[in-house]
Amino acid sequence: MIDTPYLEVDVDRLDRNLAALAGAARSVGVDVRPHAKTHKCAEIARLQIEHGAVGLTVATIGEAEAFADAADVTGCTDIFIAYPLWPTAGQAARLRALAERVTLRLGIDSLAGARHLASAVGPARLQVLVEVDSGQHRTGVTPELAGSVGAAGVAEGLDVIGVFTFPGHSYGLGDTRRDAATQELAALATAADGLRANGIEPRVRSGGSTPTVGLLDAEQANVLTEIRPGVYPFNDAQQVEIGSCGFDEVSLTAVATVVRRDNHRVVLDAGSKILGADRAAWATGYGRLLDHHDARIVMLSEHHAVVEFPAGSSDERIPGIGSFVRVVPNHVCNAVNLVDELVAIDGSDTRWPVIARGRNN
Amino acid sequence: MIDTPYLEVDVDRLDRNLAALAGAARSVGVDVRPHAKTHKCAEIARLQIEHGAVGLTVATIGEAEAFADAADVTGCTDIFIAYPLWPTAGQAARLRALAERVTLRLGIDSLAGARHLASAVGPARLQVLVEVDSGQHRTGVTPELAGSVGAAGVAEGLDVIGVFTFPGHSYGLGDTRRDAATQELAALATAADGLRANGIEPRVRSGGSTPTVGLLDAEQANVLTEIRPGVYPFNDAQQVEIGSCGFDEVSLTAVATVVRRDNHRVVLDAGSKILGADRAAWATGYGRLLDHHDARIVMLSEHHAVVEFPAGSSDERIPGIGSFVRVVPNHVCNAVNLVDELVAIDGSDTRWPVIARGRNN
Known part of the structure; x- marks a missing residue:
């Protein structure tokens, strides 16, 4: 695992x-x-x-x-x-x-x-x-x-x-x-x-x-x-937000763990070193949550994403500490370039090497 | 080279x-x-x-x-x-x-x-x-x-x-x-x-x-x-812009080539896949030029930085097509995490491996 x-x-x-x-x-x-x-x-x-x-x-x-x-x-x-x-x-x-x-x-x-x-x-x-x-x-x-x-x-x-x-x-x-x-x-x-x-x-x-x-x-x-x-x-949060695709057409996510929770605010262990730091002027945050469309990533550090759910969200809808969530990067090209392999969910444990990662010149 | x-x-x-x-x-x-x-x-x-x-x-x-x-x-x-x-x-x-x-x-x-x-x-x-x-x-x-x-x-x-x-x-x-x-x-x-x-x-x-x-x-x-x-x-453009350091205390830069020039606007081959995409709300652009303090990076793609010099800049102050410029990333931590090695300028051709690049988990 x-x-x-x-x-x-x-x-x-x-x-x-x-x-x-x-x-x-x-x-x-x-x-x-x-x-x-x-x-x-x-x-x-x-x-x-x-x-x-x-x-x-x-x-x-x-x-x-x-x-x-x-x-x-x-x-x-x-x-x-x-x-x-x-x-x-x-x-x-x-x-x-x-x-x-x-x-x-x-x-x-x-x-x-x-x-x-x-x-x-x-x-x-x-x-x-x-x-x-x-x-x-x-x-x-x-x-x-x-x-x-x-x-x-x-x-x-x-x-x-x-x-x-x-x-x-x-x-x-x-x-x-x-x-x-x-x-x-x-x-x-x-x-x-x-x-x-x-x-x-x-x-x-x-x-x-x-x-x-x-x-x-x-x-x-x-x-x-x-x-x-x-x-x-793959699509990404930018494509969702400009209307190019729906969430059900997003095929790549960053799997993250909730490391802290305060009421309707949670902190994930995924930051700009796996999501990328892209945030267009019109974006609603630093990425989206695939399974929580009303949540917003309001702050992003290298290894933290601070996520806010709407005030008044029922307790069981907010992921608890230690649970996993799937984050949709804003700009998937920069996210992929941060890892050495993608985990392909195809019924077996397949890894796809990112063969051109970092090939900038 | x-x-x-x-x-x-x-x-x-x-x-x-x-x-x-x-x-x-x-x-x-x-x-x-x-x-x-x-x-x-x-x-x-x-x-x-x-x-x-x-x-x-x-x-x-x-x-x-x-x-x-x-x-x-x-x-x-x-x-x-x-x-x-x-x-x-x-x-x-x-x-x-x-x-x-x-x-x-x-x-x-x-x-x-x-x-x-x-x-x-x-x-x-x-x-x-x-x-x-x-x-x-x-x-x-x-x-x-x-x-x-x-x-x-x-x-x-x-x-x-x-x-x-x-x-x-x-x-x-x-x-x-x-x-x-x-x-x-x-x-x-x-x-x-x-x-x-x-x-x-x-x-x-x-x-x-x-x-x-x-x-x-x-x-x-x-x-x-x-x-x-x-x-x-290293310091970086963020530290310069918030007043933590001067340009003369910036030790890490991305060396880039001018691939296009139109009057007081040039395009470099360094983009968000080597500089990172960080841009704080208060930042003046997507990074700075170490040797051109009045220039601003107004647009950043994965492999392009669009740089504007002040209108009326004298022609010889603007780097010509094919020349090299040194770019100061906004946030150096994310830039370093994009490369496998740093080129250390110490009188010999030394490379420092980025041993913990991508070690997100």
């Missing part, structure tokens, strides 16, 4: 989440290339590939190496590092080595970045996509500049095959998700036209975050050829 | 920070028992012991095991798990095994907890301290109840040797630190009197967070016998 706190996966729910997304994408003819930064597990990547995913997305060279090493488990040799890398000489050598082992895609988001990538990596079998800013204002060129950045890549000898965006501004309440999905489509359509105007066929038009892929329909599929959601296998 | 992002320690600054705290404590006759959750490194624990620390503090059984295993490096066999554990049978066995190897201290903060600890662990060489709430309202009994909890522990056969508190409400602007330090002293004094009234000599009166130990003076030393600061070897 493992001691608390630990991260546990409900494998039935995980499989339902994988099947639902795969079915939705298939029904409108869009490819799925899941972002593996969320789970960092070979076993979950394998399930995604079995559900029809065409490849994997990662954020770093280190994650790409971890999944290339696990290709015998995952069955996947097609990896997209969806990041505008600025490789050092050492990173360029790693990218060349990767390109020998897998079909490797990279992102560019500036003229300087396209030139640097081409000169640093040199001749290698790379596919390149232009990153477009659809409204998050993080990385990516404005849609109107995608054509000229793509043309610069081609002039440097890069194989530019399309455009991609991450609509990270889809995380919010109210109409935020729908507005972001609309902007995502418009940005990709404009960027694709820009590539065409420069003689480049944008055969890959890649988008999709977990909040926006829930809105996938035929109109989106006219623009998108591929989606890259990350969080959907 | 290591690729960015990675965590680097300026060993000269680290040593100055260790010496300054050790000197301040020595001058007023207070023991230092540093909290090792911050660095989780045997080499830094060894330096702390060399600077006169009487033992180590940790937060979990797993951390205690990691430092017990490293006793040959650290020279320390005196470990305090400053947490009100509610041990399972498995954890109780681990505690018994630890108590055979090191001088082991534990915390209790309720009558139920004292009874459960005594019955679960059984006869073992444990020292027990009563945790007191000095105003953070996380764990700990009210100061007035410390005597009865201590007496319950003694009645169960536990060796109750004193009281401890963590003034975590010291994190804030203005007079917050000073007010918390005042409350910390008052709470420990009341709790110590409560133990005495129950016939227990409170020979250990342990307090101290990095924000409050900077205010250590003879008046505090009348109450405190021991302090347990964690962050002071």
